[in-house]
Amino acid sequence: MGIADRERERWLRAAWLHDALKDAPTRTVRELAGSAWNAPSLWHGPAAAARAARAGERDRGVLDAVRYHSVGYARWDGVGRMLYLADYLEPGRRHHDKRLRKYAARVPEDPDDVLRMVAAERIARAIVEGWPLLPETAAFWNAIL
């Protein structure tokens, strides 16, 4: 994609950080997250962002990418959007198939369009599963239409 080194480094920091606490004890994650979201599976993002900030990460875009990577965020910059895409499209995930490989191949040429398709799938799954749609997710969807 010809991304500048500095931006590439931001993407990589977000990628390394986003699931850093996914397997941490629930109590630890909850304490760090301080989130109003009542689904424990969503706490690892805010917890990782809080821990990264404590360790010296100051890039607001990187921290917001990590914090909201499971739910979406209307005010993301390129880091958050790319992490959201990568989190869904990375090869080797259980749901990865030919269709998602096609999405991933299209990211360099049309990341905004692929982002809308990925968000639509992720949000549709939440609706089908009967999960509550968070205000952050609805605002994210409206922001990328």
Ligand SMILES: [Fe+2]
């Ligand atoms: Fe995650």
